[in-house]
Amino acid sequence: MNELExxxxxxxxxxxxxxxxxxRQLVQARARVxxxxxxxxxxxxxxxxxxxxGSATQALKMDVSQPGDVANAISDIHxxxxxxxxxxxxxxxDVTESIEDIDAGEWARVVQTNxxxxxxxxxxxxxxxRAADAGRGxxxxxxxxxxxxxxxxxxxxxxxxxxxxxxxSKAMHVELREAGIRVSTLFAxxxxxxxxxxxxxxxxxxxxxxxxxxxxxxxxxxxxxxxxVIAEMMVLPDRETSWP
Numbered sequence: 664m665n666e667l668e669x670x671x672x673x674x675x676x677x678x679x680x681x682x683x684x685x686x687r688q689l690v691q692a693r694a695r696v697x698x699x700x701x702x703x704x705x706x707x708x709x710x711x712x713x714x715x716x717g718s719a720t721q722a723l724k725m726d727v728s729q730p731g732d733v734a735n736a737i738s739d740i741h742x743x744x745x746x747x748x749x750x751x752x753x754x755x756x757d758v759t760e761s762i763e764d765i766d767a768g769e770w771a772r773v774v775q776t777n778x779x780x781x782x783x784x785x786x787x788x789x790x791x792x793r794a795a796d797a798g799r800g801x802x803x804x805x806x807x808x809x810x811x812x813x814x815x816x817x818x819x820x821x822x823x824x825x826x827x828x829x830x831x832s833k834a835m836h837v838e839l840r841e842a843g844i845r846v847s848t849l850f851a852x853x854x855x856x857x858x859x860x861x862x863x864x865x866x867x868x869x870x871x872x873x874x875x876x877x878x879x880x881x882x883x884x885x886x887x888x889x890x891x892v893i894a895e896m897m898v899l900p901d902r903e904t905s906w907p
Contacts, residue, residue, distance in 0.1 A: 800839075
């Protein structure tokens with residue numbers, strides 16, 4: 664039995680990198696996938712690539728930090744599919760600067776995207792997630808990072824947002840489990856995605872993992888049978904040098 668066939672899944676940050684890989688894996692699993700991204704053209708491009716006929720995907724422009732964008736996206740999803748079974752909070756950003764040098768507005772933007780956004784989306788999606796799976800409840804996957812478990816210089820906003828996302832996930836689990844909504848947090852190590860490659864052109868890609876591997880892990884989280892939930896999982900490159 665295909666656990667994901669016919670289910671509607673919202674993936675944020677789906678225009679590139681891990682989000683695009685997750686969307687691809689979900690379409691292959693016969694899910695209906697909503698690709699949301701702050702760059703509409705990027706989301707549309709990925710949707711055309713993974714679903715040329717357009718029957719299994721919906722591309723939306725959405726800034727996850729903007730309540731209006733989130734509300735409009737949830738409304739559009741309901742209008743198109745009539746349901747939402749899974750929310751994958753993957754969208755993220757970072758600014759590599761010291762506490763002394765970073766602009767306060769930029770610091771806030773990182774936290775708004777990485778932490779406030781997942782809160783907004785979960786809150787707005789709750790009615791459909793409660794009704795998912797014939798009323799048994801849906802699933803939320805929050806994509807965190809090893810930055811939620813340790814720290815390095817010049818990433819205070821990113822660390823604050825990802826440590827906060829872990830805490831938010833735990834709070835979601837406690838509050839939503841009675842409704843049958845399962846919550847999982849994925850701690851992903853470095854990947855060969857634009858998030859790192861565009862900001863650190865000299866990075867050793869041999870020490871990074873393929874985002875498709877991490878996407879397969881997301882699919883696994885979503886196919887755990889009812890009665891259990893993987894609350895937290897960490898996926899690292901097998902040559903990771905910075906952990907623990």
